Amino acid sequence: MLHSELSLIEQVKSGKLWDIPGGIHPPERKSLSNTAPIDLAPLSPCYYVPIKQHIGNEGALLVNVGDLVLAGQPLTNAIEGLSLPVHAPTSGVVKEIIPHVSAHPSGKPEITVVIESDNKDTAIKSKPIKDWHKAEISALTTHLQSMGVAGLGGAAFPTYVKSNPHKDIKLLIINGVECEPYITADDVLMRSFAADIIQGINILQHMVQPELVVIAIEDNKPEAVEAIKLAVTDQENIDVKVIPTKYPSGGEKQLIEIITGQQVPSNSIPADIGIVMQNIGTCFAIKEAVIDGKALISRVVTVTGESISRPQNLWVRLGAPISDLLSHCGLVAEEDQRLIMGGPMMGFNIMDIMMPVVKSTNCILAPSEYNLPSFGVEQACIRCSLCADACPVNLLPQQMLWYSKAKDHEKLEEYNLADCIECGVCAYVCPSQIPLVQYYRSSKVEIKQEKEDKIKSDKAKERFETRQLRLERDKQARLLKHKESADKRKKALESDGGAKDKIAAALARAKAKKASAGESEAVSSDVKTTDTQDKVAAAIARAKAKKQAQAQAESKSEVTPATVTTANTEPKDNIVETTETVEAKSAEQIKKDKIAATVARAKAKKLAQAAESEAVTTEPSQTKSAETVEDKSAEQIKKDKIAATIAKAKAKKLTQDKDQSEQK
Structure with missing residues (x-):
């Protein structure tokens, strides 16, 4: 196994390169922005700093609204797990801590610290590590984490993790390929800061302990190649590889295959086969963190595209809104102008120009529709x-x-x-x-x-x-x-025999109490039944009395046929007397009939009201009896009305007979 690994290192030193499957050669358009040196973006009035700008967990907030902060001051603190802090990009006041549009394809709002700049740009005291090549690897790892250093190639993976892989690493690859069209941030960084980049690589060598370091650069960057080769003249075990231009040769697994001929297995990482890769921009950030003691608060961003009047590379503070960069570089927008964060191949559309620059932002692209047509249907x-x-x-x-x-x-x-x-x-x-x-x-x-x-x-x-x-x-x-x-x-x-007796006595008392309660309930039930029966009997008695009274009234109001016969058979001398007597009796009888009918109706009405009152107050068991009485009262009223009508008819007949007698 050792022999094959050494053969691999020797083979890499020999200069052999491999090819990757597929790939394309899109128009590069890098000349728009790589002809001028890196410029410094002006300070923005407000910075929008998302508290999470890396792969992993967001840190815990250390500031509140209204706090004064200095450039490089931590805004969050790293927590357990994969976590990095973020730092204030400039001095000023914490204006708000709010959800703000994120630098993500979805644009989903993320918790963001809004800092209002005081235009002084006062920074905290730097914290470099002196004699870093004598420092413990754990101390360097902790320092890189506290400085918030993440991979600047696009994935923003925490650098402190990749710098301490806990495995035997044979090859350290520094990725300076930058294969995507339009983007030139790493290109101009290598031209201008080659020595600083090599210092960052030396720190990585100390931490990772590889047998060989390879700096890979595409052959479309000749000036960067010359600058890096000049910087490594006196460096041991650092080799510069110039690879053919092809997209996406800058991908991590693709570049490993081009340099070594090996493929990283599926669901594995390069460290599993003894390889670690870092980006050119990340190496520069490592140098600034360890040697200069500066936290990661700025990076190089390419602002380019045919709609930009002054395309260039800028040192941009993290958290600066994209609108400020577009204004500084002179955006001349087309109709339905597209804005892209990243390159044309792997970037995403900018949904809001207040979207901030973050650690993974390497390019702001404003292409023309002619040179980079949007997707059709x-x-x-x-x-x-x-x-x-x-x-x-x-x-x-x-x-x-x-x-x-x-x-x-x-x-x-x-x-x-x-x-x-x-x-x-x-x-x-x-x-x-x-x-x-x-x-x-x-x-x-x-x-x-x-x-x-x-x-x-x-x-x-x-x-x-x-x-x-x-x-x-x-x-x-x-x-x-x-x-x-x-x-x-x-x-x-x-x-204990006495305990048994006590339990038995307690059981006996409980049974007696239960029996007493049962008797009380039975007596109460009997009393209730008796009261109910008495009320029903009283109602029946009242109904019978009423019926007898009505019968007597009917017998008094009737005129017997014998009386009429007698009146007709009496002698003529007594006709007048008899007629007068009948007439008087008839008038009196009619009056009595009317009074009897009125009395009968009043009694019937009174009995009905009494029945209704008793039905309301009587127990449920009395309902049937009360209803019977009520039915009888209604029937009696009907009979009284019929009797009154008959009495009136009889009186009228008597009056008619009297008139006939007088006529005769």
Whole structure:
């Protein structure tokens, strides 16, 4: 194994290079911005500093609204896990701590510290590490973390982690390829600060302890190549490799394959095969952190594109809004002007010009529609396989597109979606203008979220099962305790006869009390039943009395036929007397009938009211009897009305007979 590794190092020193599959050669357009030295961007009135600008966990806030801060002062503190602090880019006042548009394709708001500049740019005292080559690796690692140094090549991976891999590293590769069109930040940085970059590489050599360092630069950067070669003239074990221009040769795994001929296995990192890679800009930031004692608060940003009147590279403070850079470089916007953070291949559209510059921002691009046309309407895939031919990772973009649309995450993992570097080559060559990378990014987010949800679900299930076990354990413990107590009581009873007598007496008292309570309830029930029966009997008696009174009234109001016969058979001499007597009796009888009918109706009404009142106050068991009485009262009223009508008819007939008699 050792022999093969040494052979690899010797082979790298021999100058042999390998090729990568696929790849493309898009128009470079780097000459727009690489002809002038790096300029200094003016201070912005306000800086928007997201508290998370790296891969990992955001730090804990150390400042509050209204605090005065100095340039380089920590705004957050690193926490456990993968974490880095962020620092104030200039001196001023913490104006707000609010959600603000993030430097991300989604533009999702993130917690941001808004600093209002005082235009003094007062900085805190620097904290360099003297004699760094004698310092412990752990001390250098902690220092890089406290200075907030992250990878400036685009991924923003915390540098302190990659600088302390805890594995035997044979090869350290410094990536100066910068293969994406338009971007020239690393190119001009190597031209202007080659010596500083080499100092940063020396610090990495001390920390990583590689056998060989290779600085890789594309052959379209001859001035940068010369500057770096001049800076490493007296350096040992540092080799400069000039590689052919091809996109995406600057990808981490692609560059490793070009330099060594080895491929990093799927779901692995370069350290697994003894290789570590860092970016040119990261090496410069390491030098400033360790030797100059400065936190990472600025970086080189390329502001370019055909719509920029003065394209150039600028030293920009982190947190500066993009609107200030565009204004400084002279944006002449087209209709429906596109703005891109990053390059045309791997960048994303800027949704809001107040989006801030962060550690991973290497370019602000304002291209013309003619030179960089926007995507047209997506068409159906014609299965031309151009995407598969151009893929530098040997994936099958067409199949992954289908599974992305179908949200078949298992198949996507089977087709190694995680190995996609999102270089955009597949979308660039697609004749159907399918935004393939967007589909892959969305699927990656969904898969990540699905895994996080599963982890949460598993943890919740584990907590539930643990709780159930604990409850069952406590239950069994209680049962055992109760059993032991019962056994103790049983033994005590067996040994103490007096205790048994006391228990028996207590049981007897309880039974007696229960029996007494039962008798009381029975008596109460009997009393209630008797009261109910009495009320029903009273109602029936009142109904009978009423009925008898009505019968008597009817018997008095009737005129018998014998009386009429007698009147007709009397002698003529007595006719007048008899008629007068009948007439008087008839008038009196009519009056009596009317009075009897009125009395009957009044009694019936009174009985009905009494029945209704008794129905309201009587117990449920009396309902049937009260209803019977009420029905009888209604019937009696009807009979009284009929009797009154008959009495009136009889009186009228008597009057008619009287009139006939008088006529005769």
